[in-house]
Amino acid sequence: MEDICTINAxxxxxxxxxxxxxxxxxxxxxxxxxxxxxxxxxxxxxxxxNRLSRVELAKRMYVSASTVTRMAAPMEKLGLVRRExxxxxxxxxxxxLSEAGTTRLGEAKMxxxxxxxxxxxxxxxxxxxxxxxxxxxxxxAGTLPNLT
Amino acid sequence: MEDICTINAxxxxxxxxxxxxxxxxxxxxxxxxxxxxxxxxxxxxxxxxNRLSRVELAKRMYVSASTVTRMAAPMEKLGLVRRExxxxxxxxxxxxLSEAGTTRLGEAKMxxxxxxxxxxxxxxxxxxxxxxxxxxxxxxAGTLPNLT
DNA sequence: GCAATATGCTTGCATATGCAAGTATATTGC
DNA sequence: GCAATATACTTGCATATGCAAGCATATTGC
Numbered sequence: 001m002e003d004i005c006t007i008n009a010x011x012x013x014x015x016x017x018x019x020x021x022x023x024x025x026x027x028x029x030x031x032x033x034x035x036x037x038x039x040x041x042x043x044x045x046x047x048x049x050n051r052l053s054r055v056e057l058a059k060r061m062y063v064s065a066s067t068v069t070r071m072a073a074p075m076e077k078l079g080l081v082r083r084e085x086x087x088x089x090x091x092x093x094x095x096x097l098s099e100a101g102t103t104r105l106g107e108a109k110m111x112x113x114x115x116x117x118x119x120x121x122x123x124x125x126x127x128x129x130x131x132x133x134x135x136x137x138x139x140x141a142g143t144l145p146n147l148t
Numbered sequence: 149m150e151d152i153c154t155i156n157a158x159x160x161x162x163x164x165x166x167x168x169x170x171x172x173x174x175x176x177x178x179x180x181x182x183x184x185x186x187x188x189x190x191x192x193x194x195x196x197x198n199r200l201s202r203v204e205l206a207k208r209m210y211v212s213a214s215t216v217t218r219m220a221a222p223m224e225k226l227g228l229v230r231r232e233x234x235x236x237x238x239x240x241x242x243x244x245l246s247e248a249g250t251t252r253l254g255e256a257k258m259x260x261x262x263x264x265x266x267x268x269x270x271x272x273x274x275x276x277x278x279x280x281x282x283x284x285x286x287x288x289a290g291t292l293p294n295l296t
Numbered sequence: 297g298c299a300a301t302a303t304g305c306t307t308g309c310a311t312a313t314g315c316a317a318g319t320a321t322a323t324t325g326c
Numbered sequence: 327g328c329a330a331t332a333t334a335c336t337t338g339c340a341t342a343t344g345c346a347a348g349c350a351t352a353t354t355g356c
Contacts, residue, residue, distance in 0.1 A: 004277045006257075007296045009167060009264035011284035013187075014294055016164030018287075019157060021210035034312085039161075055334060062169035064314050069336060071312085091321045091334040109154075116157035119287070129152045132283045135276065136159035139166075139267070146162055148155045182342085203304060212344050217306060219342085239304040239351050 012139075023115050031108045032078075036061065038112070040071060041080065041105040042147050044097035051084060051096040060144050068095070080104055160287075171263050179256045180226075184209065186260070188219060189228065189253040190295050192245035199232060199244040208292050216243070228252055 020035055027033050033041075043060050044050050052060070054068040061068070072095050075081045080101035086092035097105070120129060140146040168183055175181050181189075191208050192198050200208070202216045209216070220243050223229045228249035234240035245253075268277060288294040 003261050003264070004274070004281055005264035005268045006261045008277060008281050008284060009260065009267060010190075010295045011281065011288050012160070013164050013168060015284055015287035016161050017210045018291065020161060036312090042158075053334075054336095062165045065335065066315080066337080067313055089322070089334085093335065112157065113151050113154045116151070116153035119157060120153045124286070126152070128283060128286075129156060131279065133152055133156050133159065135280045135283070136156060136163055138272070139163035140159050143166065147158050184342090201304075202306095213305065214307080214345080215343055237304085237352070241305065 019115070019119055022119075023112065026111055026115070027108065030111060031104060033104065033108055036063070037071060037075060037080075038105070038108050039147070040068075040075070040095070041097060041101055041108075044081065044095060045102065045105060046145070046147060049096070050102075051094040053086075053092050053094055057095060075101070167263070167267055170267075171260065174259055174263070175256065178259060179252065181252065181256055184211070185219060185223060185228075186253070186256050187295070188216075188223070188243070189245060189249055189256075192229065192243060193250065193253060194293070194295060197244070198250075199242040201234075201240050201242055205243060223249070 024035055027035055027038060031038075039061055040057060043057060044052060054072065055065050058065045058068045072081060072083070076083060078100075079098055081095050082098050084094040084096050086094065137148070140148070172183055175183055175186060179186075187209055188205060191205060192200060202220065203213050206213045206216045220229060220231075224231060226248075227246055229243050230246050232242040232244050234242065285296070288296070
């Protein structure tokens with residue numbers, strides 16, 4: 001194995017899987033959120049009016065539209081998001097971040113940040129962290145709106 | 149959002165999700181493999197005797213033991229892996245890479261490499277690629293045996 | 297040696313997710 | 327204006343996955 005692109009892709013996926021696995025347990029136990037639900041809230045918070053249509057959420061989260069429909073339903077029951085329709089296009093069903101959702105998201109962000117610091121630890125220099133940040137940004141910047 | 153660790157973790161997960169999503173379709177269509185099945189075969193190929201117990205596979209793949217059990221069953225029917233037991237410990241049930249599995253894995257590696265090259269494209273310099281590789285290696289090297 | 301505990305695997309159940317089909321609404325071509 | 331097509335969402339079904347319980351085998355403490 002010498003293809004540097006392949007190596008990078010493998011390491012990218014493995015490190016992301018590891019991080020997600022470590023995050024997952026505490027997230028559901030402490031915040032009652034799956035990692036994907038966390039990302040859904042993050043996308044909403046970043047969006048104008050704190051809302052996005054289901055298809056737009058699906059694109060940004062790399063999941064199917066039906067998954068967004070099914071994720072939103074229980075989150076709506078919990079009051080983390082609410083549903084809004086568009087006055088001009090009756091097909092659209094926005095998912096809107098609520099007050100409670102904002103609060104919950106804020107708590108979850110603490111946990112996320114803690115795990116992120118644990119992952120990089122104090123063995124990473126500021127320069128290395130910024131270097132990685134810059135390189136990863138080239139990966140996410142190209143396509144869709146991202147969370148950073 | 150200014151915490152550089154958080155930003156890195158977010159970008160890491162988003163870029164990995166994007167890569168996985170792009171890979172997923174062609175993988176199942178062309179090779180009849182899910183991305184996770186690909187990783188399972190990769191771990192086997194890297195292991196001594198091309199075999200690993202189910203719990204060891206589970207650890208390396210960041211999934212539960214039951215998931216490995218259920219992934220291995222259909223792959224065994226397809227002949228991609230076979231089952232072996234340990235002469236000293238009757239609890240162990242190794243998953244062993246077969247000839248057919250090696251062949252299939254080799255084909256899938258081509259697709260993986262193609263997508264990896266597409267992802268990084270020609271806009272990445274050799275230096276940047278090696279820089280990223282080095283940084284990501286710090287993330288995966290700490291814990292479990294990895295694929296690179 | 298035996299009971300207590302630990303480990304490896306499997307299975308029942310619940311949740312998560314994608315795909316394809318169905319429904320409702322918008323847009324386009326004419 | 328209307329038919330044809332496109333888009334947004336939902337739902338039925340199939341697959342994927344985790345957790346907890348169950349079972350078999352190993353190891354440990356005595």
